[in-house]
Amino acid sequence: MGTSTDGSMQTPASPKRRPTIADVARAAGVSPTTVSHALNDKGYVDVHTRERVKETARALGYRPSIRAQRLRTGEARSIALISSMPYEVAGGASRLGFLMEVAAVAAASALTRGLALVLVPPVMGSRLPLEQLDIDGAIVLEPTADDANVAHLLERGLPVVCLGRQPGNDAVPYVDIHxxxxxxxxxxxxxxxxxxxxxxxxxxxxxxxxxxxxxxxxxxxxxxxxxxxxxxxxxxxxxxxxxxxxxxxxxxxxxxxxxxxxxxxxxxxxxxxxxxxxxxxxxxxxxxxxxxxxxxxxxxxxxxxxxLHLDDMASQAVGLLFDHLGGNADARRSIAPPLPxxxxxxxxxxxxxxxx
Amino acid sequence: MGTSTDGSMQTPASPKRRPTIADVARAAGVSPTTVSHALNDKGYVDVHTRERVKETARALGYRPSIRAQRLRTGEARSIALISSMPYEVAGGASRLGFLMEVAAVAAASALTRGLALVLVPPVMGSRLPLEQLDIDGAIVLEPTADDANVAHLLERGLPVVCLGRQPGNDAVPYVDIHxxxxxxxxxxxxxxxxxxxxxxxxxxxxxxxxxxxxxxxxxxxxxxxxxxxxxxxxxxxxxxxxxxxxxxxxxxxxxxxxxxxxxxxxxxxxxxxxxxxxxxxxxxxxxxxxxxxxxxxxxxxxxxxxxLHLDDMASQAVGLLFDHLGGNADARRSIAPPLPxxxxxxxxxxxxxxxx
Missing domain, CATH: 3.40.50.2300 (Response regulator)
Structure with a gap:
C-alpha cells in the first residue's frame, strides 16, 4: 500500500546530509517557494504539482526544519507547565507529586499537538525565571489570587490556563479541580x-x-x-x-x-x-x-x-490552552473533568x- | 545598598507597556545598537556610557526579549529530557517513575543555567516526534544500543548526554548509573x-x-x-x-x-x-x-x-550537557555520581x- 519511490528520482548529493528544501525543489523541478507552498498547503499551487512535490519530499526523506518554521511563524511551538506551589510543598523530597503527575500527561498531550512542554518546577529560594522562556502560553497549577507568575504571563500577552480557578480573576480560563x-x-x-x-x-x-x-x-x-x-x-x-x-x-x-x-x-x-x-x-x-x-x-x-482524575485534568488543560493559543475568541473559559x-x-x- | 533611581529619568509612555530597547535608547540618549552592545557587553562602548545605559535599563524595568536573543544567537535555549523506555514501563500508571524524578531535578537545574527543559515522555504506540522540537541538546535516559532517538539527535548534530552509557557507543557522553x-x-x-x-x-x-x-x-x-x-x-x-x-x-x-x-x-x-x-x-x-x-x-x-541518588545524577547530566552545548572539546566524556x-x-x- 506504500508509495513506491520513483526510480528516476534524484537523490541528494550525500546520503548522510539531511535533504533541504532546495534538494526537493531541484528534484521536483520547481522553485523552493513552490515547495514551501505545496508542503504547507499555502499559496496557489497546481494540484498535480502539489502532489508531485509532496511525493518528492517523501521520497527524499525531507523533513521541514522546525527552526525555520518557528522563525517564519513567530511561534515558539512550546508551552510551559508552571507550579505556583512553594518548593517546600511541591519540591524537594515530595517532588514526585501533583505537578509531575500532571506534567507526564500534559507533556504527552502537548507532543501530540506539535507542542513542546517546558517544565517549570518550583525553584528553592527564588522566583521562577519565566522571562527566560520563549513560550506561546502556559498552564499554571492552582495560582493564588496575587500569583506573580500569572501576572507576568498576562503582562507578556501570553494565553494562560489555570488548573484550578484563580481566585478573583474570572478572565483566566481554567480547568475545574472540583x-x-x-x-x-x-x-x-x-x-x-x-x-x-x-x-x-x-x-x-x-x-x-x-x-x-x-x-x-x-x-x-x-x-x-x-x-x-x-x-x-x-x-x-x-x-x-x-x-x-x-x-x-x-x-x-x-x-x-x-x-x-x-x-x-x-x-x-x-x-x-x-x-x-x-x-x-x-x-x-x-x-x-x-x-x-x-x-x-x-x-x-x-x-x-x-x-482527582489528573490524567483528564492535564489533557483538558493542554486542550484548553491549545484552543486559546489560536486566539479563538469562542474558546471555552472553563472545563470540568469527571468528578473525583x-x-x-x-x-x-x-x-x-x-x-x- | 540598592541603586537609587535617577529622578530626572524619563519613563515610558504607558506604565503598562513593557519598555523596549528603543525606550532605553531614548532615555539614555544613545542609539538602540549602543544599548544592545552595552547590555550584552559586546562591541566598543565607553565605560561611562555602558554604566549609564545599564542604569537606565534597570530604572525603566527593561528586560531583554528572549525571543530577540534567540533569533540573534540562533540558540533554542532549551534542552530535552527524553525517555527511551517503552510506555508500558515508563508511562501510564507508573508514569511517576525514574523519568519524572529525574525531570523534576533536571528542570530546576536547567532553569538556573538559563535553559528551558522540554519534557519528552514515552508516547503510547508511537515513536517520539523529536523532529518537532527546536532544542540545543538532549539528555536521554538509558538508551539501547540501537536507540532511534539518540540516532536522530546525533544526525541533527545536537549534543547528547545519556543517563546510563549507550552500549557500543563511547562517543556519547554519559552519567554512570552504577x-x-x-x-x-x-x-x-x-x-x-x-x-x-x-x-x-x-x-x-x-x-x-x-x-x-x-x-x-x-x-x-x-x-x-x-x-x-x-x-x-x-x-x-x-x-x-x-x-x-x-x-x-x-x-x-x-x-x-x-x-x-x-x-x-x-x-x-x-x-x-x-x-x-x-x-x-x-x-x-x-x-x-x-x-x-x-x-x-x-x-x-x-x-x-x-x-540511586537521582538528584545528583540529574543535575550532573544537565551540567555535562551544558558543558558540551558550548562545543567545548575539553568537556568531560563521563561523570560518576556517588555510589548508590x-x-x-x-x-x-x-x-x-x-x-x-
Whole structure:
C-alpha cells in the first residue's frame, strides 16, 4: 500500500546530509517557494504539482526544519507547565507529586499537538525565571489570587490556563479541580465512618481550593450541627507546619475525632502530631487528604485520599490552552473533568492492612 | 545598598507597556545598537556610557526579549529530557517513575543555567516526534544500543548526554548509573539475608544496565559457587511480563529463594507470581529491585530497592550537557555520581512491618 519511490528520482548529493528544501525543489523541478507552498498547503499551487512535490519530499526523506518554521511563524511551538506551589510543598523530597503527575500527561498531550512542554518546577529560594522562556502560553497549577507568575504571563500577552480557578480573576480560563465536591466527599466519608467532630486544615495562601473547601466545610458543619474548627498552616512550612497546626488543634479541641487536611504534606505532619499526642490514627482521629500521591500512599497508616482524575485534568488543560493559543475568541473559559473518586485507606476506615 | 533611581529619568509612555530597547535608547540618549552592545557587553562602548545605559535599563524595568536573543544567537535555549523506555514501563500508571524524578531535578537545574527543559515522555504506540522540537541538546535516559532517538539527535548534530552509557557507543557522553555496583549490592544483601539460590530477572532490550547487571551476576555466581539462573522479560510487557517470567522461573527452578528483578515493574509482577505459586515474600523467596520509586514502596510487601541518588545524577547530566552545548572539546566524556545506597524493606529482610 506504500508509495513506491520513483526510480528516476534524484537523490541528494550525500546520503548522510539531511535533504533541504532546495534538494526537493531541484528534484521536483520547481522553485523552493513552490515547495514551501505545496508542503504547507499555502499559496496557489497546481494540484498535480502539489502532489508531485509532496511525493518528492517523501521520497527524499525531507523533513521541514522546525527552526525555520518557528522563525517564519513567530511561534515558539512550546508551552510551559508552571507550579505556583512553594518548593517546600511541591519540591524537594515530595517532588514526585501533583505537578509531575500532571506534567507526564500534559507533556504527552502537548507532543501530540506539535507542542513542546517546558517544565517549570518550583525553584528553592527564588522566583521562577519565566522571562527566560520563549513560550506561546502556559498552564499554571492552582495560582493564588496575587500569583506573580500569572501576572507576568498576562503582562507578556501570553494565553494562560489555570488548573484550578484563580481566585478573583474570572478572565483566566481554567480547568475545574472540583475542590467543593472533593471536600464534601471527604467530610461525608469521615462522618459515615463515625467521626462526629471533624476539623479542617488548609493552607494560608489564597488559593481557590482552600476558599472552596472552607465554604464546603462550613456548609457541612451547618447542615450537621457541627462546630466548625478550621486550622490554617503556611504551605512553605511543609510537613512541620502541618504537624504544628495539628498539635495546636489537638490541644485546643481535644475532642476532635476526624481531620480533613487538604494538603498531603500537612496530613502527614498531622499524623505525626496525633501520634505525638499519644493518640492513634484512625482509632482516635481519622485523617483524610486530597491528593493521592506518594505521600498519601507511603504514610503509616496509608491515607485515605481522592482520585482527582489528573490524567483528564492535564489533557483538558493542554486542550484548553491549545484552543486559546489560536486566539479563538469562542474558546471555552472553563472545563470540568469527571468528578473525583474516594480512595479509602487505613487512615480513616479502620480496616486491617491488606497483606497479600 | 540598592541603586537609587535617577529622578530626572524619563519613563515610558504607558506604565503598562513593557519598555523596549528603543525606550532605553531614548532615555539614555544613545542609539538602540549602543544599548544592545552595552547590555550584552559586546562591541566598543565607553565605560561611562555602558554604566549609564545599564542604569537606565534597570530604572525603566527593561528586560531583554528572549525571543530577540534567540533569533540573534540562533540558540533554542532549551534542552530535552527524553525517555527511551517503552510506555508500558515508563508511562501510564507508573508514569511517576525514574523519568519524572529525574525531570523534576533536571528542570530546576536547567532553569538556573538559563535553559528551558522540554519534557519528552514515552508516547503510547508511537515513536517520539523529536523532529518537532527546536532544542540545543538532549539528555536521554538509558538508551539501547540501537536507540532511534539518540540516532536522530546525533544526525541533527545536537549534543547528547545519556543517563546510563549507550552500549557500543563511547562517543556519547554519559552519567554512570552504577549498574554493576547496584547489582553487586543487591546480590550481596540477598546472600547476607540467607538466600542461597538467587535468580536474576532483566529486560530483553540491549541496555547498558542489563549488560552490566548480567556480568555482575555471573561474576557473583562464580565467586559463590551458585548456578546462574537468568530470566529475561520484554519491557513492553510491563508487570505481566515480569509475572510470567517469574512463574516460569519458579516452575523450572523451584529451589530459588532469592530474586533480583532489575525493573521495578518486573519485581511487582514477580511478587504476584510468587504468591500465585503458593509461596510468600520474603519467607520463601526474597525479592529486591533497583529503582526506589512508588512501585517499590507501594508493593505489598514493600520492596527492598536502591537509592540511586537521582538528584545528583540529574543535575550532573544537565551540567555535562551544558558543558558540551558550548562545543567545548575539553568537556568531560563521563561523570560518576556517588555510589548508590541500599534501602532495605520487608521484601527481603523478613522484618516486621514498621507500624507507628
Amino acid at each position: 475542590s467543593s465536591a472533593t471536600t464534601e466527599m471527604l467530610l461525608q466519608h469521615l462522618k459515615d465512618e463515625g467521626s462526629q467532630r471533624i476539623a479542617l486544615l488548609i493552607g494560608a495562601q489564597e488559593r481557590n481550593s482552600y476558599i472552596e473547601s472552607r465554604a464546603s466545610y462550613q456548609k457541612f458543619c451547618a447542615e450537621h450541627g457541627m462546630e466548625p474548627v478550621i486550622a490554617v498552616a503556611d504551605e512553605s512550612g511543609g510537613e512541620a507546619a502541618g504537624r504544628d497546626a495539628c498539635a495546636t488543634l489537638l490541644r485546643e479541641h481535644p475532642s476532635i475525632d476526624g481531620l480533613c487536611a487538604l494538603v498531603d504534606a500537612f496530613a502527614v505532619g498531622a499524623v505525626q502530631a496525633i501520634n505525638g499526642h499519644g493518640l492513634r490514627v484512625p482509632d482516635n482521629v481519622r485523617v483524610v487528604t486530597r491528593y493521592d500521591g506518594i505521600r498519601a500512599r507511603s504514610c503509616r497508616p496509608p491515607l485515605t485520599a481522592v482520585d 473518586n474516594l480512595v479509602v485507606r487505613e487512615s480513616s476506615a479502620g480496616v486491617e492492612p491488606q497483606m497479600i | 549498574s554493576s555496583a547496584t547489582t553487586e549490592m543487591l546480590l550481596q544483601h540477598l546472600k547476607d539475608e540467607g538466600s542461597q539460590r538467587i535468580a536474576l530477572l532483566i529486560g530483553a532490550q540491549e541496555r547498558n544496565s542489563y549488560i552490566e547487571s548480567r556480568a555482575s551476576y555471573q561474576k557473583f555466581c562464580a565467586e559463590h559457587g551458585m548456578e546462574p539462573v537468568i530470566a529475561v522479560a520484554d519491557e513492553s510487557g510491563g508487570e505481566a511480563a515480569g509475572r510470567d517470567a517469574c512463574a516460569t522461573l519458579l516452575r523450572e527452578h523451584p529451589s530459588i529463594d532469592g530474586l533480583c528483578a532489575l525493573v521495578d515493574a518486573f519485581a511487582v509482577g514477580a511478587v504476584q507470581a510468587i504468591n500465585g505459586h503458593g509461596l510468600r515474600v520474603p519467607d520463601n523467596v526474597r525479592v529486591v529491585t533497583r529503582y526506589d520509586g512508588i512501585r517499590a514502596r507501594s508493593c505489598r510487601p514493600p520492596l527492598t530497592a536502591v537509592d 545506597n541500599l534501602v532495605v524493606r520487608e521484601s527481603s529482610a523478613g522484618v516486621e512491618p514498621q507500624m507507628i
